[in-house]
Amino acid sequence: MMRFTTLFQTILLVCTARSSFSGTLSCCRNAKDSIQIRTIDVKQHGVVGDGQHDDTATMRRVLQSLDGALHDDMSSCCCHKLHVIIPKDVVVLSYPLNITSCTILQIDGVLLAMPSTEHWPILPPVNIYGNSEDTYHGARIINQYHPFVYAAHASHIRITGQGTIHGNGHFWWQMFQNASVPLQLGGRPNLIQTLDCNDVEIDSITLVDSAFWTVHPMLSRNVHIHHVIIRAPMYAPNVDGIDPDSCHNVMIEHNDVACGDDHIAIKAGLCGLSNDRNSINNCMDKEWEHSRSVPTRNVTVRHNVFRTGMGVAVGSESSGGIQDVHVYNNTIGVCQSGHDDPQKSCGWGPALHLKTTITRSGSIQNVYFENNTVYNNSMFILVETNYHGENRPQIPDRYPKTLVKGIYFRNNRAIGTATAAIFRCDALDPCHEIHVVNNYIANSRNDDPWGCEYIQSYHVENNVPEGLDDCMAASMNGTASNVVTKVNSSKKLWLQHPPLQKEERMAAIAHK
Incomplete structure (x- = not known):
């Protein structure tokens, strides 16, 4: 029964993720209108895209260009969406970027993280940690550098494309290994993070050399991560692939991951x-x-x-x-x-x-x-x-x-x-x-x-x-009675040891 329920939830999750970005949603204020999508090619809206010029300001302006009034905040639907495209052969060099609700970020070229902390924002810790997730050689670091691609309190977002998000991880790894001063101000950034988001889809993209955890959905719901390629070298410090954190309904499937942790x-x-x-x-x-x-x-x-x-x-x-x-x-x-x-x-x-x-x-x-x-x-x-x-x-x-x-x-x-x-x-x-x-x-x-x-x-x-x-039978030996009690549970043979008394637990700790 449990596996059937999980399968049903899986099907529901996949359908939910797909329905977020296609078709007409009847819960829009005017159900007769189809979803309106504003498509922006960043190269045609001021991005230089040569991998040398700082394109941060232009990218931030483009990603905020969906008129907030067009989004139906009274529902969980997207009657109007923003579709931002980084085309093939374009390399966008940037500091961190924010994605808002009802946005599709399609990367067919390269989105490259700026190898500098000079203008990199620093955020306070999330309450479920109370600290930076990156402990910096065991030190207590409160804050954390802003994720490179970040969405907070958003719904219906998608990151996709045939291109690459590159975190310039070597810049951060070297600072970490050398205990450099900038990392005393904040922990290393995640490559992609969602915080308190609904209906998130990340697919088809290649993610390379994150500074820290690569994909980090946090406090988010209905997350679908699929057909993603993740690459970082062996032993890249703390560079995980995908880390769902305090999330509900997460599907991670058909990905190809090589990373440092x-x-x-x-x-x-x-x-x-x-x-x-x-x-x-x-x-x-x-x-x-x-x-x-x-x-x-x-x-x-x-x-x-x-x-x-x-x-x-x-x-x-x-x-x-x-x-x-x-x-x-x-x-x-x-x-x-x-x-x-x-x-x-x-x-x-x-x-x-x-x-x-x-x-x-x-x-x-x-x-x-x-x-x-x-x-x-x-x-x-x-x-x-x-x-x-x-x-x-x-x-x-x-x-x-x-x-x-x-x-x-x-x-x-x-x-x-x-x-x-x-x-x-x-x-x-x-x-x-x-x-x-x-x-x-x-x-x-x-x-x-x-x-x-x-x-x-x-x-x-x-x-x-x-x-x-x-x-298993000997796992409690030396700290409790060697008698093993057989328990019949749901027609399966269980083996259950008698619980340890407090004195026995403390003796076991002392022995270890």
């Missing part, structure tokens, strides 16, 4: 305490309560090819809660010749990754990894609930811990160099209902590729090589 990172804001972010939002503060009501929900990642990079991650920012995520039919860790490096580069790190820290609160529930094929990542599966929390402060009493429950790995294959599957939860907050069924590791480096810690309840079946059942 996570191909996909599904996030939900950040509060909590850790060794390098100990002054951000406290999950016990009342100011954070509203943000908890904005989880990430109903995300589908399917039919993508992931090359250089770290696979699909859920987390680590998960404080608002993440639920109902389906990751299926993806190909991960495909080797390629890097676009900047003549040497072959492949996937690295864990291909299927759930990461959080128990001090971040929130929950991660109903996450499905199914029918994915992994080639050359260095790890197959990793579940970890103490991510970057080795020196975390002591957790206060009554602190809302992170719940990890209902995580499914089914019919996934590791047929290249990916050699291990690790399920590493925490003595203070074990994981629950971990399902691992029909998964296959072809080239294990040892006889036992499985690793397990503090799995409270689980269901494992028909995994190759054998040994995961014993691994």
